[in-house]
Amino acid sequence: MRQAVFVVSLLAIAGLAGCGTAGVAEDFKWSVECPKTVDRGAEFAFTVTAVNAAGEAASGVSYRYQILWTGGSSNPLRHRGSTGGSEKVHARMTTGPATIVVTCPNRAGLESKVVESTFEVK
Numbered sequence: 001m002r003q004a005v006f007v008v009s010l011l012a013i014a015g016l017a018g019c020g021t022a023g024v025a026e027d028f029k030w031s032v033e034c035p036k037t038v039d040r041g042a043e044f045a046f047t048v049t050a051v052n053a054a055g056e057a058a059s060g061v062s063y064r065y066q067i068l069w070t071g072g073s074s075n076p077l078r079h080r081g082s083t084g085g086s087e088k089v090h091a092r093m094t095t096g097p098a099t100i101v102v103t104c105p106n107r108a109g110l111e112s113k114v115v116e117s118t119f120e121v122k
Contacts, residue, residue, distance in 0.1 A: 023061055025104040028052055030114040032102055037120045038091040045086040048102050048115070059084030063104045064111065070096030070121065078103075091121050 034046035050061040061083040066076040069092045081087050092098070099118045106112040 023050070023052075023058065025106045025112045025114050028058060028061065028104075028114075030102065030104075032100060032115050032117045034100060034117050034119055037122050038098075040091060040093050040095060040121055043088055043090050045088045046100060046117070047086045048081060048083050050083045050114075057083070061104070063102050063114070065100055065102045068099045068101060070094050070098060095121050097121075 028050035031049045031051075032046055033049070035044055038044045048063055048065070050058045050063075052058050059082075063081055063083070064078045065081055065087070066078045067089065068076055071094045072092065079087075097118055098121055099116055101116045102114050103111040104114050
C-alpha cells in the first residue's frame with residue numbers, strides 16, 4: 001500500500017512540474033502588453049504579466065488566451081501560454097477591432113477572465 005501511495009505522489013509531482021508556477025487567478029494582478037495597431041496579416045507579439053502580492057512578476061504562470069477577431073468565429077480557438085515570455089500571433093486579414101482575452105483557473109477551478117486588451121487591425 002505504501003508503494004502505491006509513493007508512486008501516486010511521484011506522478012502528482014511530475015504532473016505539476018510541467019504546469020508552470022502554481023497559483024490561481026486571484027493570486028495575481030494581471031496585465032497584458034500588446035500593440036495598439038497591427039497591420040493585416042502581420043506577425044505581432046504580446047506579453048501577459050502576473051504580479052504576486054509582494055509586487056514581484058511571477059514567471060511561468062499558466063494561462064489560456066483567445067483572440068476575438070472582427071468577423072471571426074463565435075467560438076474562437078483557445079491557446080495556452082505562460083507568463084514571462086511573449087506570444088507571437090499573425091493578425092487576420094480582416095480589418096477592425098480585435099480583443100485578446102486571457103483566462104486562468106480561479107479558486108473554484110473554473111476558468112476566469114483575468115485581463116483583456118483591445119487593438120486595431122489596419
